[in-house]
Amino acid sequence: MPTLYERLGGAPAVDAAVDIFYRRVLADGRIARFFDNVNMEEQIAKQKSFLTMAFGGPNKYTGKDMREAHKKLVAKGLNDMHVDAVVENLSSTLRQLGVNEKDVLEVAALANSVRADVLNR
Amino acid sequence: MTLLTYRSAAIDIEPGEDVLSALLRAEIDAPHSCRAGVCQTCLHRAVEGAPPAAAQEGLTEAQKAQGYFLACVCVPKTPLTVIPTDEAAARSEVIVRAIDRLSGDVARLYLEHGPDFSYRPGQFLELITPEGLGRHYSIASVPEEDPHVELHIRLHRGGRMSGFVSEQLSPGDRLHVAGPLGTCFYEGVDPGQPLTLVGAGTGLAPLMGILRDALRRGHHGPIRLYHGARERAGLYLHDPLEALAAKRENFTYVPRALSDPGPEGGDVAAAVLEQELALKETAFFLCGGERLVGRLKRDLFMKGASLKQIRSDVFLAAN
Ligand SMILES: Cc1cc2nc3c(=O)[nH]c(=O)nc-3n(C[C@H](O)[C@H](O)[C@H](O)COP(=O)(O)OP(=O)(O)OC[C@H]3O[C@@H](n4cnc5c(N)ncnc54)[C@H](O)[C@@H]3O)c2cc1C
Ligand code: HEM
Ligand code: FES
Numbered sequence: 001m002p003t004l005y006e007r008l009g010g011a012p013a014v015d016a017a018v019d020i021f022y023r024r025v026l027a028d029g030r031i032a033r034f035f036d037n038v039n040m041e042e043q044i045a046k047q048k049s050f051l052t053m054a055f056g057g058p059n060k061y062t063g064k065d066m067r068e069a070h071k072k073l074v075a076k077g078l079n080d081m082h083v084d085a086v087v088e089n090l091s092s093t094l095r096q097l098g099v100n101e102k103d104v105l106e107v108a109a110l111a112n113s114v115r116a117d118v119l120n121r
Numbered sequence: 122m123t124l125l126t127y128r129s130a131a132i133d134i135e136p137g138e139d140v141l142s143a144l145l146r147a148e149i150d151a152p153h154s155c156r157a158g159v160c161q162t163c164l165h166r167a168v169e170g171a172p173p174a175a176a177q178e179g180l181t182e183a184q185k186a187q188g189y190f191l192a193c194v195c196v197p198k199t200p201l202t203v204i205p206t207d208e209a210a211a212r213s214e215v216i217v218r219a220i221d222r223l224s225g226d227v228a229r230l231y232l233e234h235g236p237d238f239s240y241r242p243g244q245f246l247e248l249i250t251p252e253g254l255g256r257h258y259s260i261a262s263v264p265e266e267d268p269h270v271e272l273h274i275r276l277h278r279g280g281r282m283s284g285f286v287s288e289q290l291s292p293g294d295r296l297h298v299a300g301p302l303g304t305c306f307y308e309g310v311d312p313g314q315p316l317t318l319v320g321a322g323t324g325l326a327p328l329m330g331i332l333r334d335a336l337r338r339g340h341h342g343p344i345r346l347y348h349g350a351r352e353r354a355g356l357y358l359h360d361p362l363e364a365l366a367a368k369r370e371n372f373t374y375v376p377r378a379l380s381d382p383g384p385e386g387g388d389v390a391a392a393v394l395e396q397e398l399a400l401k402e403t404a405f406f407l408c409g410g411e412r413l414v415g416r417l418k419r420d421l422f423m424k425g426a427s428l429k430q431i432r433s434d435v436f437l438a439a440n
Contacts, residue, residue, distance in 0.1 A: 011159050011179065019427055026423060040418055044428055045162045049155035060142075060156045 004056035004106055008099065014051045021093040022047050030085045034073055054090060054111045066117035074120045083118060087111050126169075126202040140165070140176075140203065141192035151192060151205070158194035165192045169202035183241070183308050210247065210299040213238045217294045218269050220286070224357040226276045227323060228286055230258075231269040238298070240264060242330025243307065243406070245434065246300035248272070248282065256282040256439055259327035259408065260301065263334055270298075273326035273357075305406060305434045307334045313342045315403040319393050319417060321349040324409025325358060327434060331406055336369070345396070347375045349389025349413065356385075390417045400425040407433040 009016070022044060026032050037043045053059045070078060087108050094104045123131040125143055134143035141163050144151040154162040158178065167188040176195035177185045189206070215232040223229050240246070245259040262271035276283040290296075305327060310316060316335060318328040325348050332346060350356050356376045366374040375396065377389040390413055397403065400421060407414045414435045422428055 011157075014159050015179075015429075019422075019429075022428070023423060026419075040415075040422070040428065045154050045160035048160040049157075049162075052155050052157045052159045057155075057159070058157045 004103065004110075005052075005058070007103060008055050008107075010057070011052075013097075014048050014055065014057070017051055017093055017097060018044060018047050020096060021051060021089060024089045024093060025086070028085055028089060031082050031089075034076070034078065034082070051090075053114075054107050056107075056110055063114070063117040066114050067120050070118045071120060078119060080115070080119070083112070083115050124197050124200055126200070128204055134197070137196060139193055140195040140197065140201070144192065153193055156193045158191050161191060163192040164189055164206050165203045166190075166206055167201050167203050170197070170200050172201060173198060181304065181308055183304065183306075210302055211237070212249075212297055212299045215270070215296055215298050217290060217292050217296065219292055220290060223273060224354050227355075227357050228274045228276055230272040230274060230286065230290075232272070232296070232298070233269050234298070238270075238301070240270070240301035241306040241308070242334040243305050243327040243434075244301040244303045245305075245327070246270070246298045246302065249297040249299065250282070250285050251296070254281055254285065255299070257302070257436075259303075259305075259323075259330070259434060259436075261326040261329040263330060263337065265337065266333070271326075273323045275323040303434060305331075305408065305432045307331050307338060307340075310335070310340070310404045311342070312338065312340045315342050315399050316340060316344045316406075317393070317397060317403050318344070318346045318406045319349075319389065319409075319413075320347070320407070321389055321409035321413045322355060322436075324348075324407075324413070324434075324436065327408045328406060329358070332372075336372075341371060343371050343373070344369075345373045345375060347377065347389050347393050349377045349379070349392075349409075351379050353378045353381050353385075389413070390420070393417060394420055394424070397421070401427065403430065405431045405433075407431065409436055411435050411437060 172190035176190040
């Protein structure tokens with residue numbers, strides 16, 4: 001049986017989703033400040049990493065990596081509300097791309113499963 | 122036999138292990154993020170041996186041809202010698218053939234180069250003085266048509282390379298260059314697609330190269346070139362570009378000088394945002410200072426342009 005990542009379309013699906021997702025995030029007043037980096041290429045690379053992971057892709061991230069990646073953001077006030085906002089933007093991006101509801105929920109659950117690490121709890 | 126060499130050091134790599142993991146295990150601080158072949162942060166270059174095709178998926182043809190690959194998904198089967206991308210530039214000698222002025226504070230330099238220096242218009246090189254001072258400059262010439270490499274150098278007051286170029290350099294002098302570098306050139310653009318070039322100041326240099334390259338490669342979609350400057354004198358190729366626009370049906374030239382009250386006055390970024398309408402379909406090239414390029418890239422993206430279709434070079438000052 002194909003994995004979630006394969007069902008969604010793998011790396012090309014990440015490429016297709018990243019512009020829409022990043023545009024939504026930058027337009028979302030709740031979380032834009034965390035992402036408004038002058039170096040957009042660098043940000044896009046990180047967004048792709050995020051999407052690959054949320055799509056169930058073949059990353060090798062550990063909980064410790066997630067803690068490290070978001071440590072500075074937690075110091076700047078990152079909390080549950082922001083994770084909710086990210087998951088919301090992720091879900092609406094997938095719906096816009098025509099992904100079926102079952103897979104959308106599976107992606108959201110995957111993203112939510114690292115909440116504690118992301119928030120360094 | 123070692124399967125993996127980094128610069129000149131043999132690196133231990135296990136069967137089935139990817140190059141990135143092996144480098145990290147050897148305590149080499151290799152940049153990375155997704156570790157899944159998607160984000161391209163782990164780009165490296167193979168200088169000996171051929172990386173497997175799977176490690177080059179998603180790269181441009183130009184990058185593949187130069188041996189670039191993604192270390193996180195590269196499991197070598199045959200010996201590979203790799204280097205980080207910022208060391209990929211080879212050095213060569215050039216001879217200054219001419220220096221003239223395009224405007225009061227922009228010098229034009231023509232450099233004769235050997236056959237080993239091959240470039241695409243719009244790429245940049247590092248110009249190196251005999252004392253070892255290095256600065257980056259974009260290439261305005263087209264190798265198939267021009268015998269020499271052409272650079273446009275803005276002469277900053279108090280600038281070290283600026284001073285060297287305006288006071289010391291003369292025709293016949295020998296210098297070193299490293300490169301070429303950069304991926305801001307006409308590649309992966311559909312010949313029928315709208316092509317929009319935006320530059321401020323000497324940001325025009327790479328755009329001239331890209332424009333001429335696009336035309337000689339038969340680009341038939343609409344091409345618009347926006348050039349911004351503080352003063353009218355800074356629109357230093359105004360007349361030839363206006364003449365080209367009169368001759369070429371698919372080419373439009375939009376000059377904007379900040380301090381000019383006339384119809385060619387105003388902010389170049391504002392002109393772009395006002396006149397560019399087919400954002401989703403257009404290939405953009407943005408070159409020049411950080412303020413223009415950074416702001417415009419974000420604005421175009423938010424209004425619907427695809428980030429993949431925005432190529433840019435920021436003329437960062439050397440630290
Ligand atoms: C990829 C790339 C491509 C480039 N292409 C070109 C090009 O085609 N043509 C070109 O003219 N330059 C280009 N540059 C900029 C160039 O490399 C040098 O930074 C610039 O020429 C200044 O060098 P300098 O030694 O004369 O001045 P420096 O001695 O480095 O600086 C002297 C003073 O000038 C100031 N200064 C330097 N640059 C600027 C600036 N842009 N605006 C305002 N103040 C500045 C510095 O802050 C400093 O106070 C490019 C840079 C990059 C990174
Ligand atoms: C919902 C679960 C989340 C997951 C699975 C996740 C995943 C990731 C991943 C994989 C990276 C790349 C790490 C790297 O390679 O350096 C990353 C970086 C980042 N994340 Fe998250 N993230 C989540 C939530 C959030 C939230 C809620 C925010 C802010 C609102 C956020 C902001 C960022 C930022 C700004 C970076 C870049 C950090 C840097 O520049 O180094 N993330 N995230
Ligand atoms: S780390 Fe993202 S492509 Fe290799």
